[in-house]
Amino acid sequence: VxxxxxxxxxESHLVFDDGFLVAILVHLCEQHGSDAGRWFLEAGFGRVDHPNPPTFASLDAAQDWITHRLATTASSAL
Known part of the structure; x- marks a missing residue:
């Protein structure tokens, strides 16, 4: 997408959780200087929304952060 x-x-990826779109990650180009090659949380939805969207060194790192965010906010809502 x-x-x-x-x-x-x-280059970007849509991230789904249980059939719901929770995030859009964008691979940053050379236009972004020292962040080139990193993945940026272009948009987070619901529990993945963040006021200061982070960047990640890899898709695995982004997936770990999103998984943690979904688990943490779900358990803190109880």
Missing amino acids: QVATGSNDT
Whole structure:
């Protein structure tokens, strides 16, 4: 999926949890300087929403963060 971010970032991934879209990750291009090559939380929905969207060194790191976020906020809501 390509997301119209207004930059040259062309690779992105939709992240689903139990059939629901929870995040959109975008692979940052060289236009982003030292963050080039990292993955950015372009949008988080529900429990993955974050006021200061992070970047991640890899998709695995992003997946770990999203999984933790879904588990943490679900258990803290109880």
